[in-house]
Amino acid sequence: MKKANGNEIIQLFESWAPKKLACMENDPIGLAIGTLNKEVTKVLVTLDVNEEVADEAIEKGCQLIIAHHPPIFRKLSNLRTDTPSGKLYEKLIKNDIAVYAAHTNLDVAEGGVNDLLADALELENREILEKTYSEHLMKLAVFVPVDHAEELRYVLAKAGAGKIGNYDSCSYSTAGTGRFRPLEGANPYIGDVGEIESTEEEKIEVVFPTSMKNRILKAMLNAHPYEEPAYDLYTLAQETNEYGIGRIGTLKETMTLRQFAEYVKERFNVPMVRIVGKENETVSKVAVLGGDGNKYIHIAKRAGADVFVTGDMYFHVAQDAQAIGLNIVDPGHHVEKVMIKGVKEKMTALCDGKLDVEFIESEVNTEPFIFI
Numbered sequence: 356m357k358k359a360n361g362n363e364i365i366q367l368f369e370s371w372a373p374k375k376l377a378c379m380e381n382d383p384i385g386l387a388i389g390t391l392n393k394e395v396t397k398v399l400v401t402l403d404v405n406e407e408v409a410d411e412a413i414e415k416g417c418q419l420i421i422a423h424h425p426p427i428f429r430k431l432s433n434l435r436t437d438t439p440s441g442k443l444y445e446k447l448i449k450n451d452i453a454v455y456a457a458h459t460n461l462d463v464a465e466g467g468v469n470d471l472l473a474d475a476l477e478l479e480n481r482e483i484l485e486k487t488y489s490e491h492l493m494k495l496a497v498f499v500p501v502d503h504a505e506e507l508r509y510v511l512a513k514a515g516a517g518k519i520g521n522y523d524s525c526s527y528s529t530a531g532t533g534r535f536r537p538l539e540g541a542n543p544y545i546g547d548v549g550e551i552e553s554t555e556e557e558k559i560e561v562v563f564p565t566s567m568k569n570r571i572l573k574a575m576l577n578a579h580p581y582e583e584p585a586y587d588l589y590t591l592a593q594e595t596n597e598y599g600i601g602r603i604g605t606l607k608e609t610m611t612l613r614q615f616a617e618y619v620k621e622r623f624n625v626p627m628v629r630i631v632g633k634e635n636e637t638v639s640k641v642a643v644l645g646g647d648g649n650k651y652i653h654i655a656k657r658a659g660a661d662v663f664v665t666g667d668m669y670f671h672v673a674q675d676a677q678a679i680g681l682n683i684v685d686p687g688h689h690v691e692k693v694m695i696k697g698v699k700e701k702m703t704a705l706c707d708g709k710l711d712v713e714f715i716e717s718e719v720n721t722e723p724f725i726f727i
């Protein structure tokens with residue numbers, strides 16, 4: 356199989372969790388340390404990067420680390436090697452280990468951190484808690500001589516246009532007459548220079564997400580027989596490719612808040628959780644948002660959640676949750692460790708048969724808290 360270059364690995368990663376999905380202002384995602392322009396045989400997947408993780412990468416022969424929490428979160432004003440973080444950066448660079456961070460883009464991605472957390476809780480009928488990204492649909496209407504219509508419809512569908520829900524190759528055609536006069540310098544497919552020509556044409560209409568615009572136009576222009584294809588391109592009010600942060604869904608069976616807290620402990624393998632609410636209240640609709648969900652309590656309440664699972668709950672936000680009648684289960688920020696196995700499995704599948712690279716789950720426990 357093909358030897359893997361760091362850029363190729365990250366290209367596949369970003370086909371899954373593109374940077375455009377990041378939903379935090381100035382989220383320092385992407386390549387943080389080192390270079391991707393090198394051969395990579397082993398990638399270490401971790402929640403955090405600390406010195407122990409760097410040692411693990413060295414020991415296991417990894418040339419790249421994919422981390423959820425960016426190792427350089429705030430702007431650096433110096434690069435001293437006598438501070439803990441400076442020492443870490445020095446070690447990574449001296450050992451030629453690159454670090455790539457996927458933070459809120461990985462939270463939001465389909466199958467990313469939020470989905471992995473919802474998977475762990477086996478939430479059903481799952482929806483996005485808060486939409487953070489979507490694209491407008493575009494429509495292309497192209498006028499083509501009847502004898503080329505079938506081929507052009509095929510080419511447009513193959514390029515990805517005309518996908519609506521669980522249907523592909525969707526298009527609409529109307530028959531009509533095209534008129535034109537080739538001018539000096541033209542090399543017309545039909546008709547002669549200086550003569551007004553009319554021909555039977557078909558107007559083909561297809562829709563596609565805005566991000567596919569260039570690909571669809573290129574495919575259409577390549578397949579169209581005319582020197583100057585006539586077409587309309589416009590943005591529609593409808594949106595598509597919706598992504599968002601947090602997930603909300605229902606439990607397989609209703610339980611009390613107390614039972615649910617035990618369930619969360621077991622599912623996330625944590626020694627304790629903090630809860631806000633009445634232990635005997637029954638819960639079935641669950642919202643979950645990895646890491647710090649303090650800003651989302653009202654959104655979770657409005658979405659109809661009986662209980663909100665999130666980490667790093669502040670004292671006063673917990674009081675606010677209590678006041679609005681929203682139950683909280685806080686299993687700690689470290690539950691985002693579910694991304695380690697999730698990213699490893701997803702990337703192994705994406706690279707399978709394409710790139711010769713191994714993904715390794717970090718075994719370092721980066722939870723700073725000890726529960727006594």
Ligand SMILES: [Zn+2]
Pocket residue numbers: 424645646647688691
């Ligand atoms: Zn986090």
